[in-house]
Amino acid sequence: MASTDGGGTVEPASGTRRPSSVRRTGRWRGIAAVALLAVAVGVLAKRPSLLLVGALAGAYTAYPRLTAIPDPDLSIRREIDPVSPADGDRVSVRTTIANEGDAALADLRIVDGTPAMLSVSDGSPRCATALLPGGEVTIRYELRVRPGRHVFQPTTALCRDASGSVEVERSLTAASSFECAAEVPIVPLRAQSGHYPGPLVTDDGGEGIEFHSVEKYQRGDPANRIDWRRYARTGELTSMAFHTERLAEVVVCVDARPASYRAADATEPHAVALAIDAADRIGDALFDANHRVGLAGFGRHVCVLPPRSCRDHAVRFHHRLATDPAFRLDPPETARTAEREGGAPPSRIVTGDGPNGDWAARGDGTDGPDGPDGAVPVGTQLSRIRAELGANTQVVLITPLCDDEASRIAQRFESGGTAVTVVSPDVTAAETAGGRLAKLERAHRLSVLRNAGIPAVDWTPTQPLGAAMTTIEGRGR
Structure with a gap:
């Protein structure tokens, strides 16, 4: 359940984590080519200095293999103020990401999942930072409101290892939404027949409130549908039919x-x-x-x-x-x-x-x-x-x-x-x-x-x- 604090809604401290994806960034890919080139030229030219450059480049190439793949343990909470804005208002959003794990996160990049219908009017839903164990970072920004119900999308966290060669992507979700009151549209439905009585006017004559036609009286027609004025004026017995109303x-x-x-x-x-x-x-x-x-x-x-x-x-x-x-x-x-x-x-x-x-x-x-x-x-x-x-x-x-x-x-x-x-x-x-x-x-x-x-x-x-x-x-x- 969300709680209220100073007029804003505070979402649960822990969001739902989606499966993470791991990918190589290719950051050190060019170093291997430099190392091989330096060693080859050093051997052919008999230049020890180039061999030393190749050795150093080779050490840099091995460095990404020695760093551990990060396994971020993150939680999310979000504050929204106000929770029931009017059309044209601005909503302040504070999204806090906390490092719940025991390892430091050297390179953490966060993109908050703003509602698809709204644009950011001030601040930014993105940040890049490093987080120590137990540390947290807060993203602050404002949204320009329009009518409708607005749901926040999953927040994306990208975490790289110390070498920057491996990137782990994780999505965090917290049940965050707010609604801007809007006039409910009148849906222009098409007139047609159906089997359920309701508020949709059809082209069929029968029971209803909107006049359809005058028909010759048939035995068994309800007395309240007889056009008594016409009978008094002409002596002709007729029944009034109305547009039948159906559920669409x-x-x-x-x-x-x-x-x-x-x-x-x-x-x-x-x-x-x-x-x-x-x-x-x-x-x-x-x-x-x-x-x-x-x-x-x-x-x-x-x-x-x-x-x-x-x-x-x-x-x-x-x-x-x-x-x-x-x-x-x-x-x-x-x-x-x-x-x-x-x-x-x-x-x-x-x-x-x-x-x-x-x-x-x-x-x-x-x-x-x-x-x-x-x-x-x-x-x-x-x-x-x-x-x-x-x-x-x-x-x-x-x-x-x-x-x-x-x-x-x-x-x-x-x-x-x-x-x-x-x-x-x-x-x-x-x-x-x-x-x-x-x-x-x-x-x-x-x-x-x-x-x-x-x-x-x-x-x-x-x-x-x-x-x-x-x-x-x-x-x-």
Whole structure:
């Protein structure tokens, strides 16, 4: 449990340690070449001084082999103040790393796991230091707050031995989060029939509160639905029908393909982080309205959680969104090396129909049967998601529309009989020619979706999500 101290939240003294990785830095690699060269030249030229240089270089080469590989025993605690900030406030963070082991750490480098949605406004979440046994170091910085629930990522500790030739990486986790209150968005669901009574207005006539039509009276119609005014005026006996209200069955789907890891600039969160935050808030709004809600994600991995409406299912929804590999916040290597303003990275592309009406996939020639690096191909992932969709299930697809395939995926869902609403965070920038081109291409994709009858929310992250979604409320009905 977290305790309160001076208005800030103090997390548990010991964080959870993840398995560490050990790697060679290659710091002394060039010394061996110098030693061999000096010895060879000294022998050929009969120069004892060069032989002495080679011997000294050889001693330096052996030095890294004599140092022990560090085994850091670290703990973490974090203080957050305030714990319930308002939009636009700054949050002060103090993360303390302590050396719980018996050995000194000669070279320790720490990178705190700041929330993906927030940028650092003052200070730095990084430090480099040496720690004696029992010693500790505190990192202090401030975050600029925006609405939503913000979870800290694992803190990375890099520890090198005295020679600097071996580096041990260890991740420390402490359950740290805070929430900035935000208006719950009104989710613009599509009108359709269903089997569960609820607040979603459909096109079917029947019980409800919104007028639908006047029909000829049939024996057995309820008396309270008879239009007595019309009967008094014309003598014709008619019944009033209303739009039937149903519970919606909705799957919130996040596009986490490598092409979607884009950001307006290096200080802003990328589109997948924005999509996960939006999915979290949209899920809350749907659960509050008693709808049946499911979760899906596709990209490097696939996640499918079928729609349910109980409280335990809401907990599972948010847990999967925070922990499932399909919603990883760290960008893949292809996204790291791609131009931020330019086209999509060399990620797998989904297109058209495959055999037996399935999703077909084509790549850049590097994908095997299981996709890049053994991952399941995106086409197969989408087929799995589609197989979980019921006849009356609709999809809220959250995608930045960074490439044409995102638009095609939405249209494939729609043409397959699944009502789709697209929520698109805008991460394009207009400072460069490439950024302006990306913005025009994204605007064209939005137009294509709307012309195809698919409601699309154009969400600028500086704008409240709820305000953006109300712009198309009722458009799909």
